[in-house]
Amino acid sequence: MACTNKDKLIIFDTTLRDGEQSPGVTLTVNEKIEIAKQLSRLGVDILEAGFPVASQGDFDAVERIATEVGPLMAGRESIGKPMRIAGLARAVPADIQRCYDAISKAPLKRIHTFLATSDIHLEHKLKITRDECVTRAIAAVSFAKSLVDDVEFSPEDAGRSDQDFLCKILSAVIEAGATTLNIPDTVGYNMPEEYGAMIKYLIANTKGSDKVIWSAHCHNDLGLATANALSGIMNGIRQVEVTINGIGERAGNTAMEEVVMAVHTHPDFFPVYHTVNTPLFFRISQLVSSLSGMAVQPNKAIVGANAFLHESGIHQDGVLKNKMTYEIISPETVGANTVNLVLGKHSGRAAFRSRLQELGFGELSDEEFQVAFNSFKTLADSKKRVTEQDLLALLSDQVSSSAGDKATFVIKTLQVVSGTSFATATVQLQNTQTGDIMVDAAIGKSGPIEAVFSAIQRLVGRRIRLRKFDITAVGEGVDALGQVSVKISEDSSVEDSSESDGSVEAQQDDGLNQATYHGHGADSDIIQAATRAYLNAINRLVANENERLLGERKVNV
Ligand code: KIV
Ligand code: ZN
Numbered sequence: 362m363a364c365t366n367k368d369k370l371i372i373f374d375t376t377l378r379d380g381e382q383s384p385g386v387t388l389t390v391n392e393k394i395e396i397a398k399q400l401s402r403l404g405v406d407i408l409e410a411g412f413p414v415a416s417q418g419d420f421d422a423v424e425r426i427a428t429e430v431g432p433l434m435a436g437r438e439s440i441g442k443p444m445r446i447a448g449l450a451r452a453v454p455a456d457i458q459r460c461y462d463a464i465s466k467a468p469l470k471r472i473h474t475f476l477a478t479s480d481i482h483l484e485h486k487l488k489i490t491r492d493e494c495v496t497r498a499i500a501a502v503s504f505a506k507s508l509v510d511d512v513e514f515s516p517e518d519a520g521r522s523d524q525d526f527l528c529k530i531l532s533a534v535i536e537a538g539a540t541t542l543n544i545p546d547t548v549g550y551n552m553p554e555e556y557g558a559m560i561k562y563l564i565a566n567t568k569g570s571d572k573v574i575w576s577a578h579c580h581n582d583l584g585l586a587t588a589n590a591l592s593g594i595m596n597g598i599r600q601v602e603v604t605i606n607g608i609g610e611r612a613g614n615t616a617m618e619e620v621v622m623a624v625h626t627h628p629d630f631f632p633v634y635h636t637v638n639t640p641l642f643f644r645i646s647q648l649v650s651s652l653s654g655m656a657v658q659p660n661k662a663i664v665g666a667n668a669f670l671h672e673s674g675i676h677q678d679g680v681l682k683n684k685m686t687y688e689i690i691s692p693e694t695v696g697a698n699t700v701n702l703v704l705g706k707h708s709g710r711a712a713f714r715s716r717l718q719e720l721g722f723g724e725l726s727d728e729e730f731q732v733a734f735n736s737f738k739t740l741a742d743s744k745k746r747v748t749e750q751d752l753l754a755l756l757s758d759q760v761s762s763s764a765g766d767k768a769t770f771v772i773k774t775l776q777v778v779s780g781t782s783f784a785t786a787t788v789q790l791q792n793t794q795t796g797d798i799m800v801d802a803a804i805g806k807s808g809p810i811e812a813v814f815s816a817i818q819r820l821v822g823r824r825i826r827l828r829k830f831d832i833t834a835v836g837e838g839v840d841a842l843g844q845v846s847v848k849i850s851e852d853s854s855v856e857d858s859s860e861s862d863g864s865v866e867a868q869q870d871d872g873l874n875q876a877t878y879h880g881h882g883a884d885s886d887i888i889q890a891a892t893r894a895y896l897n898a899i900n901r902l903v904a905n906e907n908e909r910l911l912g913e914r915k916v917n918v
Contacts (some may be wrong), residue, residue: 364640369506370624371600372617374400374648375409376448377422379614380604382918383655383854385828385848385877387901392652393422395760399645399721400605400909402436403572404637409602412449412918413463413838414456416517418908423448423463431467437907440636445469447513449918452476461508466861468901472505472515473543475918478516478586493718494532499537504749506538515578520546532568541600542567545781546589549612557592564597576600579615581607586615605649606657606664608918617643626689644720644753648690649755654846654879663690669697679860693906703748706741717747720749724755728877733759743881743885751842754835754883761881761897766885769794769903770896777808777888780849786812788892790820810891821899824852828877832887834866843887845894851902852873878902 377393380386380815388396393410400408410421410426427446434443446467450456452474457504464470469717476487483489489497498514505512514534516527531542542564546556556579577593577600590601607616624631625639646664650657659667669692671677679686692698704716713734717723725733736755739749747858762768773789786809787802801819805812810830818825831849834841854876878901882893 366590367632367634370600370621370631370635371406371576371593372404372406372621372635372637373409373447373572373576373600373602374405374434374617375578375602375614376604377402377609378409378411379602380608380612380649380653381411382610383613383653385610385879386653387878387905388422388652389761389901389904390418390422390425390522391760394425395644396605396649397426397651398433399429399641399648401433402540402638402721403641403645404437404440405444406440406636407445407447407600407790408507409447409449409473410464410716414450414459416908418904420463423460424466427467427470429465431464431469436638436721439609443468445471445511447471447473450474450501450505451630451918452497454501454504457501457505457508458627461505465508469511470509471511471541473513473515474505475515475543475545475655476501477515477518478522478527479518481521482518482665482722491526495533498530502534502537502539508812510540512539513543515543515545516541517545517734518547519544520548520551520556520559524559524837525566528566528568531563531570535567536567536571538789539573541576542570543576543578543600543602543794544571544593545578545600545602546580547578548588549586551579551585553585553588553592557596560593560596560598565659572839574600576602577615579600581612581614581633584612586613586621587623590615591631594624594633599633606646606655606661608649608653608655616662618646619841622663622690622695626692628841639694640696641721644749646688647750647753648757651754651844651846651881651883652761654848656809656846663695664697676758703746704737704741704752705746706738708741708747710734716749716752717756720752720756729759740842744838744842748836750835752841754844755782758881760892762893766898768900770817770900772892772896773798775813775892777809777813777890779812784812786796786816788813788816788820790817790896809888813888813892814895817899821903823899823902825899825902826850826852826875829879832891835883838887842883842885843890844881844883845890846879846881847891847894847898848877849898849902850877876902876905878905884893 414424421660431446435623446464448460450460520874575598577590577598579589603617604614621635621637659665671680676687722825770790776787778785784805789800791798799820801816804811831846833844866893878898880894880898882890884890
């Protein structure tokens with residue numbers, strides 16, 4: 362949608378940083394790399410790959426994305442350059458150095474440093490004066506500039522900061538070398554007119570404002586993140602900080618697909634154009650949803666399952682006569698039509714490989730390809746039509762359980778008996794750290810899944826609290842692939858509680874703010890899908906604990 366008399370809207374994606382700060386979301390390095398590759402194909406201009414100082418795991422993920430995804434050009438031919446890789450850093454030298462070390466191998470890189478500017482944050486969180494704040498910001502930007510050319514500065518909580526103070530600090534950081542100024546409505550407090558007016562005021566009153574790109578970063582606490590970002594665009598914003606599906610801290614961030622499709626649908630209204638490959642939106646939305654465990658609400662704009670369904674008779678009649686009656690965007694424009702494209706059990710390796718390429722999984726190694734092909738063949742044996750959604754579910758599953766990530770426990774065998782009485786499960790697990798193979802059996806008062814989970818809990822020697830269990834059918838029919846998403850935490854309550862048998866039915870949310878871990882699994886057998894999801898979550902819990910035991914600290918923004 363290039364339009365030369367308009368400015369390009371720069372897409373800065375923060376799914377892997379602010380998005381990953383969503384409660385309970387813990388992506389593995391392999392999952393982050395897969396999402397980063399898909400974001401590159403989507404046409405994202407700048408990817409905030411993480412917060413390197415937060416933990417060794419975050420550093421490794423950013424470094425690998427910079428090295429492995431930073432140079433990729435696949436699908437970006439029309440943009441003509443690879444995705445720029447950014448890392449986040451607080452306005453302190455150690456963070457900035459660590460950030461630089463993580464992104465240094467990317468051909469195009471950016472350091473994004475931030476410091477709060479609202480009086481509430483200065484007084485209660487940082488306990489510094491406004492003058493100290495300016496001095497710190499200048500020092501941080503100057504140091505970042507000594508390492509890279511491209512430096513972004515964010516005055517955190519700008520939406521509640523004094524605007525003349527913002528002009529002062531922003532003028533100072535431009536002088537120190539900042540090239541992008543990002544204006545966060547950190548707590549999602551602003552109204553659209555208010556946010557737009559603030560941007561206008563800042564651009565008009567900041568010295569050197571014409572030398573930098575102005576960026577919007579809006580949170581969705583009042584459901585206004587998209588409206589605020591768009592209002593910003595009308596007032597001078599040329600970069601938007603967004604996430605896929607709008608995931609993020611609390612109520613989330615601005616959803617990329619919403620801002621881009623608003624600009625796309627109103628080319629004459631907005632002073633910008635975009636270069637996003639919009640037909641990939643649906644797929645990437647599904648990938649992020651299954652890997653993050655954050656379901657997309659069915660009525661979600663652009664990528665919700667109902668976004669292109671017409672239920673009422675009057676609407677159906679209108680659409681049959683002319684789609685324009687009730688469709689402002691065609692499903693093809695965002696890839697919502699591709700979900701029904703099928704493969705069958707007679708489809709060979711070539712057809713499968715070409716479909717994988719279309720889905721953005723063209724770079725699988727021979728071994729990974731074989732694993733994917735075997736899963737596809739097994740599914741095709743039990744299911745007549747394997748859809749693109751099925752493939753995405755299988756591939757997401759493969760990404761999260763692939764060898765590069767540290768899966769401590771893997772399932773060897775699973776046997777379940779269920780009927781009108783208690784269900785029983787016999788589970789054999791291998792501990793990949795020690796090589797031990799362990800077996801146990803348990804009963805489930807409420808069914809086979811409870812039996813499996815109880816046996817697994819005993820085998821891994823932990824008391825696991827099940828906080829969420831979602832099961833969805835991918836597509837229609839009795840042969841549909843079952844996709845399970847779970848959230849767990851470790852139960853540290855006393856041994857002799859009523860839940861000591863580990864029964865799932867006894868486990869209810871006690872409202873404690875414990876760390877939670879999600880897991881997902883897909884299989885045409887829902888008990889196997891549930892088992893994989895549960896074990897996937899336990900493996901994340903164990904990996905996180907191992908990091909902590911290695912003396913890791915996890916700093917969140
Ligand atoms: O919301 C916020 O203020 C942030 C900054 C770190 C940019 O995420
Ligand atoms: Zn944020």
